[in-house]
Amino acid sequence: MSTPLLSIEGVSAFYGNIQALKGVSLEVNRGEIVTLIGANGAGKSTLMMTVFGNPRAREGRILFEDKPITDLSTHAIARLRIAQSPEGRRIFQRMTVLENLQMGAAVDGSVNFDEDLDRVTRLFPRLKERLSQRGGTLSGGEQQMLAIARALMSRPKLLMLDEPSLGLAPLIVKQIFATLAELNAQGMTIFLVEQNAFHALKLAHRAYVMVNGVITMSGPSRDLLARPEIRQAYLEGGRH
Amino acid sequence: MDYFLQQLINGLTLGSIYGLIAIGYTMVYGIIGMVNFAHGDVFMLAAFIALILFLALTQLLGVGSLGLALLIVLVLGMALTSLWGWVIERLAYRPLRGSFRLAPLISAIGMSIFLSNFVQLVQGPRNKSLEPILSNVLVIPVGSGSITLAEKQLLIMVVTAVLLAVLWYVVRHTPLGRAQRACEQDRKMASLLGVDVDRTVSLTFIMGAALASVAGLLWMTYYGVVSFSDGFVPGVKAFTAAVLGGIGSLPGAVLGGLLIGLIETFWSAYFTIDYKDVAAFSILAIVLIFLPSGLLGRPDVEKV
Numbered sequence A: 001m002s003t004p005l006l007s008i009e010g011v012s013a014f015y016g017n018i019q020a021l022k023g024v025s026l027e028v029n030r031g032e033i034v035t036l037i038g039a040n041g042a043g044k045s046t047l048m049m050t051v052f053g054n055p056r057a058r059e060g061r062i063l064f065e066d067k068p069i070t071d072l073s074t075h076a077i078a079r080l081r082i083a084q085s086p087e088g089r090r091i092f093q094r095m096t097v098l099e100n101l102q103m104g105a106a107v108d109g110s111v112n113f114d115e116d117l118d119r120v121t122r123l124f125p126r127l128k129e130r131l132s133q134r135g136g137t138l139s140g141g142e143q144q145m146l147a148i149a150r151a152l153m154s155r156p157k158l159l160m161l162d163e164p165s166l167g168l169a170p171l172i173v174k175q176i177f178a179t180l181a182e183l184n185a186q187g188m189t190i191f192l193v194e195q196n197a198f199h200a201l202k203l204a205h206r207a208y209v210m211v212n213g214v215i216t217m218s219g220p221s222r223d224l225l226a227r228p229e230i231r232q233a234y235l236e237g238g239r240h
Numbered sequence B: 001m002d003y004f005l006q007q008l009i010n011g012l013t014l015g016s017i018y019g020l021i022a023i024g025y026t027m028v029y030g031i032i033g034m035v036n037f038a039h040g041d042v043f044m045l046a047a048f049i050a051l052i053l054f055l056a057l058t059q060l061l062g063v064g065s066l067g068l069a070l071l072i073v074l075v076l077g078m079a080l081t082s083l084w085g086w087v088i089e090r091l092a093y094r095p096l097r098g099s100f101r102l103a104p105l106i107s108a109i110g111m112s113i114f115l116s117n118f119v120q121l122v123q124g125p126r127n128k129s130l131e132p133i134l135s136n137v138l139v140i141p142v143g144s145g146s147i148t149l150a151e152k153q154l155l156i157m158v159v160t161a162v163l164l165a166v167l168w169y170v171v172r173h174t175p176l177g178r179a180q181r182a183c184e185q186d187r188k189m190a191s192l193l194g195v196d197v198d199r200t201v202s203l204t205f206i207m208g209a210a211l212a213s214v215a216g217l218l219w220m221t222y223y224g225v226v227s228f229s230d231g232f233v234p235g236v237k238a239f240t241a242a243v244l245g246g247i248g249s250l251p252g253a254v255l256g257g258l259l260i261g262l263i264e265t266f267w268s269a270y271f272t273i274d275y276k277d278v279a280a281f282s283i284l285a286i287v288l289i290f291l292p293s294g295l296l297g298r299p300d301v302e303k304v
């Protein structure tokens, strides 16, 4: 049995004196889609950033491909081929779409740039027509596509996405989730944070639920989707 | 007409030097949001380094060719001054990153005082001067009169133009330039993409110092006089140029530099030399009233 690609073991993280993560343990295996769901302020984005050492885990440890990365600097972690499309997308507003993608490819010295550009623009054809447009002038959905495309440019071993559906029309959300399924079918390991729990649970193999910095439930997504407490807290009345 | 053109040439020459210094202010401000008050003194230090190297080469080592001597001074001076730029960032600014906003500014002022006092102590308080070099003039007839273009003026304008072209290419089209612009816009995101932010900031200081070093050499060539206090007035003017052009904007720094050079020169030529600095600063004040982010600065209206 192979070890997990990403393994988070008893991690705690703080903002000043406020504890945002309280002994979180979580695993992502190769080839899986794992989703983390939870209410606003649960600590989901914090966990994504703690994997990158910002904020740093004060307790516990984080392993990637069996090697501890807890004390590495953020850029060194990124260079291990973990890519993140962070909360709020964080597109470089004053750079063109092409330049944003070049930034995504910087990790591996852009050796396969043309090939990768071709690949991501096939996934997101809307970006292809807008390569010379400034990032800040893209629509919200286009910016989200760009954020994912930028993360893909480094040929990541692990793709981490923080709320890719936020603020997007249902049709675009559907498209983005279909793209994620397609990427996963090609072998990409994905760690997905979502408030759109219904879509996320449908897509993922396994899921974790976080409440106030603590993982309260985990298991195959199908099982979680069937649990009444999940339906009540995250699905009914939520955004479907 | 010929008088006007003559002043134009003089103003552009001076403005080129201000522009080169201004770039260092604007790039550092762009990437870490602080005014590197020691930058003017780095320029002054560079002028001294240029003078010392030049004298050593021509008088001690007997390098006969002026061109070769200047080239060696250029390269060595850039290396030494860049090293200083790097050291200043490492010692005085990096440890303070993430502390309260004024801390690096205070540290910068301290570094500026340190540099000018250091040079005053080791070089003495008096002006150091050099035999005029590159003073041959081209006489260009214009209408009934004529204007003169000294070799050194030509050198200053050509060197500045070449450096700006190189800089533009680096910032626009190389991975380093992209990383610098990315850090300018969102340091956290840049680090998530594998950019070593600290290294990028260091390289920005190095580039600014390298340009200041060339400015120092050109200043030394143009005026033939340097003093430990030269970090202050030219430094403040270059900073003014950066603000006038829109701090953070590279073309702005160059435009600002040229404008300050021209304003100063024309004011001295047509009015009185006494108030030339007041004129430059007044124009700055007026521009900032109408364009608070400078001529080419970017107003902060980004959609987030």
Ligand SMILES: Nc1ncnc2c1ncn2[C@@H]1O[C@H](COP(=O)(O)OP(=O)(O)OP(=O)(O)O)[C@@H](O)[C@H]1O
Binding pocket: A015, A018, A020, A038, A039, A040, A041, A042, A043, A044, A045, A046, A047, A087, A195
């Ligand atoms: N930079 C920060 N400084 C201080 N506190 C922070 C900071 N960022 C997040 N927090 C706090 O940490 C807690 C977890 O925030 P986090 O952003 O991880 O939540 P989340 O689960 O991603 O929420 P959402 O679904 O709203 O994005 C919140 O209480 C938040 O206020």
Ligand SMILES: [Mg+2]
Binding pocket: A044, A045, A046, A087, A162
């Ligand atoms: Mg979040």
